[in-house]
Amino acid sequence: MIRTIIVEDDPMVAQINSLYLGKIDGYELVAAVPTVQDALPIIERDQVDLILLDIYMPGEDGWSLLSKIRWLGQGIDVIIISAANDKESIKKAIRYGAVDYLIKPFEFERFHTALTSYKEDQVFIDEQEELSQNDLDNLLLHKEQHHVACTELPKGLTKNTLKLIWEKMLEHQAEVFSTEEMAQLVGISRVSMRKYLFFFADIHIIETEIVYGAIGRPIFKHKIVNLDHQLIEKYLTS
Structure with missing residues (x-):
């Protein structure tokens, strides 16, 4: 299971993202918290594989948390979920090593694509001892092929x-x-x-x-x- 925390100050968005996460197999929600200060003790105490991270929140912002994670050298991946769509924010997310960036508001299929793609990447890497250049190219470039419109209802809806x-x-x-x-x-x-x-x-x-x-x-x-x-x-x- 991919142990995940959500860091989001808007309670409605946090609830929606929690429900979305629950629709995708292979993920376990460890916690949903509204601030960086609330997230840090969880990261230090529990095993966390992935953070769904908002940028602009009261107190310290998401960049601060990303910086702390990288400084501590923890093997935690981050998917940014933010309304910030300016090029500087997106370039900064790439420099900080975010594995994906979702611009609010987004549809469930984009969320599903991001989480499914991330899970598939982790499974693939874990199964390999070494990667060829072709394997690596597919791993790094295949995300472009996933953003196809989905017309399937989320799990549990009829x-x-x-x-x-x-x-x-x-x-x-x-x-x-x-x-x-x-x-x-x-x-x-x-x-x-x-x-x-x-x-x-x-x-x-x-x-x-x-x-x-x-x-x-x-x-x-x-x-x-x-x-x-x-x-x-x-x-x-x-």
Whole structure:
């Protein structure tokens, strides 16, 4: 298992990335923490193979953590997940040895590609005593061949339920709705509904806002922002 920690200060993004990670075989989530200061003790105490790292956070930023990891000489790989898309940030990530860079917002298939590619690389390297130039070229260059549009639903989601939720959402397209409200309309659990709504958010069909009340848990409120039926149809007909 590839032992992974998520360092992300946005709780919604951290939760989505945790769910995404859980959909990919071969990964174990060690912890999801909001700051570099929270991540350092875990790295020092536990075996960690991979960090999914945001850059801009309160306190020390992601560059600081990357620098500390390299200075300590720890064999931990890093995939940057950040809204920063300027060339200096990307060049800096390459210099610091990040194995991939995902620009927010991204779709599940890009996340899946990054994590699957990384896992395949680790398995391949572990099986070799020596690598030929051809092996090394394939290892370093094959990522370009993986970024093909995926129309498969994430593990645990079904076409029939996706279609039913989409139809119910269209009936209430002018309304803001909660996860629980939509779960009751469709007739599935709130936990299951949350997974489908995360998927809709990931492909930019809905926007989600966290509403904090005076007491109790926060409520996730959703609203349709994109009525492009083709975005859904490709998952229903593939």
